Structures are given as structure tokens and as C-alpha cells.
Amino acid sequence: MSPVVLELSSARTAGVVKIVNNDNHDVSLQIRAYDWEQKDSQDVLNPTQSLIISPPVFTVAPGASQTIRIISKRPAEANEVAYRMLVDEIPTAAAGPAINFKFRISMPIFIAPNTAPNLKMGWTLSAGKAPRLNVANTGNRRGRLLNLVLTLPNGKKITPPAGANPYTLAGMIRQYPFDVDAPLAAGSLVKMSANSDTGPIETEITVTP
Known part of the structure; x- marks a missing residue:
């Protein structure tokens, strides 16, 4: 998946992510967006409608790729806004005793602050x-x-x-x-x-x- 971190801003409200299937079989994926907060030193994720992800569900053939478009509906704020995009494999039924493995990728998405970035x-x-x-x-x-x-x-x-x-x-x-x-x-x-x-x-x- 490229990039591994997506940076958006008030001037750049949309971005793309490319997913490549390097396996030898079809892979079906579901993508969901979450508000990302931290409370009591733990990451807290809550479903959000502030990011539009297209397409949210798709299948990628072996050796093929899929481009995901991400649009932010939330305006930039004084502090950087953080999201997590979860990419989950959708298990498929397999003949016989084969084991289906499900993987998850968690990708950070940030909306830059509307003032000069300042890390302290x-x-x-x-x-x-x-x-x-x-x-x-x-x-x-x-x-x-x-x-x-x-x-x-x-x-x-x-x-x-x-x-x-x-x-x-x-x-x-x-x-x-x-x-x-x-x-x-x-x-x-x-x-x-x-x-x-x-x-x-x-x-x-x-x-x-």
C-alpha cells in the first residue's frame, strides 16, 4: 500500500492510496475510516463520516492494483486532525480444510492544522x-x-x-x-x-x- 501515511490540508482535501495484490489469488478488501483520539494513553477509534472513501469494498486480482480516493469533509482546525483508515481482508469460503487468513492494515491520515505546524x-x-x-x-x-x-x-x-x-x-x-x-x-x-x-x-x- 502506498503511501503508508496520508497528509491532507485545507488546500489539499483529497488524496489517493494505491493497493497492490502481490498474492496469487483474488483478495477482497473492505475499507473504513475512524476518528483517532488518545485517552488514558490508549488509542480510541470511532467510526466517522468525515472521510469519503471510494470504493469502500472491492476485489483485486493477482498482480493487479486498486486506487482508493479519499476526500475530507472536515475543515482544518487549530490542532492537527487525526484519522485511522482500516483495510480489512474479507475472508472467502475455501474448499476442503484450507485455512482462510484475514489481515488488517491500519493507516494514519492527518489533516494539517490551519496555523503553522508546531511540535512541542x-x-x-x-x-x-x-x-x-x-x-x-x-x-x-x-x-x-x-x-x-x-x-x-x-x-x-x-x-x-x-x-x-x-x-x-x-x-x-x-x-x-x-x-x-x-x-x-x-x-x-x-x-x-x-x-x-x-x-x-x-x-x-x-x-x-
């Missing part, structure tokens, strides 16, 4: 046996932290759980849990490294009580 991210780290990294995005566009690593005072490196969503949406706070062998002491210094959309991050965090 900050972080705090709590003490204790189950430390939490709080990532606050006070800007008006989403931020991402990829390859996030914390280096503890004893030199051990720890990472968040596998599959953790790297996005912190505009105006949101995300919390990343970590496992440690010994309680993390308040006042100690922890190094944080990550890759972001604005470049590499290398910083030190003072652990809070």
Missing part, C-alpha cells in the same frame, strides 16, 4: 518498581518516538513493550510502561534516546517521585 514534546519519568515515561505533546501536530531506549543509572538499557504505538497526537499525553529489576530512585538521572520526525533525540531525564 516533553517527557517525565516516574520512580518506583514500575516506572512510567510520560510523553506530553503540547504542540499542534503529532509527534513520534521511534527506537526509544532508556539507559538507567547502572548502565542497563530498557525499551518499551514491543508494538508500542510511537505516535503522540497533538495536545495529548502518552504513557510508556517499563520493566526494571530494581526500583528507580527519585532524583536519579536516566538517559533517553530516540528517533523523531525532527531528528535524533539524546537527553537526560531526572526521575520524579
Whole structure:
């Protein structure tokens, strides 16, 4: 599928996504759009009518492709608007004991803010046996932290759980849990490294009580 992220704006309210079938059999797909919010560090998806997707259901032959047109009916706002487009395979009945596999692709779609994009991210780290990294995005566009690593005072490196969503949406706070062998002491210094959309991050965090 190309692109993997769709960027729209008040000046560009429509875009296209191309899906290619690299399998050796027909693939039937259903596409649905959802408002994307974050609450209590969890992604929340709600069906939306603000995006027009055409076609919403189709079948792609082996080696063929399908172009999807996406139109936003929602005007740009002060903060970036976020959606998720879910592409689901529709299982087909198979003869005999064959197993049908169903896959899902979740694609971000963003409507740029109607003011100059401004990313402001900050972080705090709590003490204790189950430390939490709080990532606050006070800007008006989403931020991402990829390859996030914390280096503890004893030199051990720890990472968040596998599959953790790297996005912190505009105006949101995300919390990343970590496992440690010994309680993390308040006042100690922890190094944080990550890759972001604005470049590499290398910083030190003072652990809070």
C-alpha cells in the first residue's frame, strides 16, 4: 500500500492510496475510516463520516492494483486532525480444510492544522518498581518516538513493550510502561534516546517521585 501515511490540508482535501495484490489469488478488501483520539494513553477509534472513501469494498486480482480516493469533509482546525483508515481482508469460503487468513492494515491520515505546524514534546519519568515515561505533546501536530531506549543509572538499557504505538497526537499525553529489576530512585538521572520526525533525540531525564 502506498503511501503508508496520508497528509491532507485545507488546500489539499483529497488524496489517493494505491493497493497492490502481490498474492496469487483474488483478495477482497473492505475499507473504513475512524476518528483517532488518545485517552488514558490508549488509542480510541470511532467510526466517522468525515472521510469519503471510494470504493469502500472491492476485489483485486493477482498482480493487479486498486486506487482508493479519499476526500475530507472536515475543515482544518487549530490542532492537527487525526484519522485511522482500516483495510480489512474479507475472508472467502475455501474448499476442503484450507485455512482462510484475514489481515488488517491500519493507516494514519492527518489533516494539517490551519496555523503553522508546531511540535512541542516533553517527557517525565516516574520512580518506583514500575516506572512510567510520560510523553506530553503540547504542540499542534503529532509527534513520534521511534527506537526509544532508556539507559538507567547502572548502565542497563530498557525499551518499551514491543508494538508500542510511537505516535503522540497533538495536545495529548502518552504513557510508556517499563520493566526494571530494581526500583528507580527519585532524583536519579536516566538517559533517553530516540528517533523523531525532527531528528535524533539524546537527553537526560531526572526521575520524579
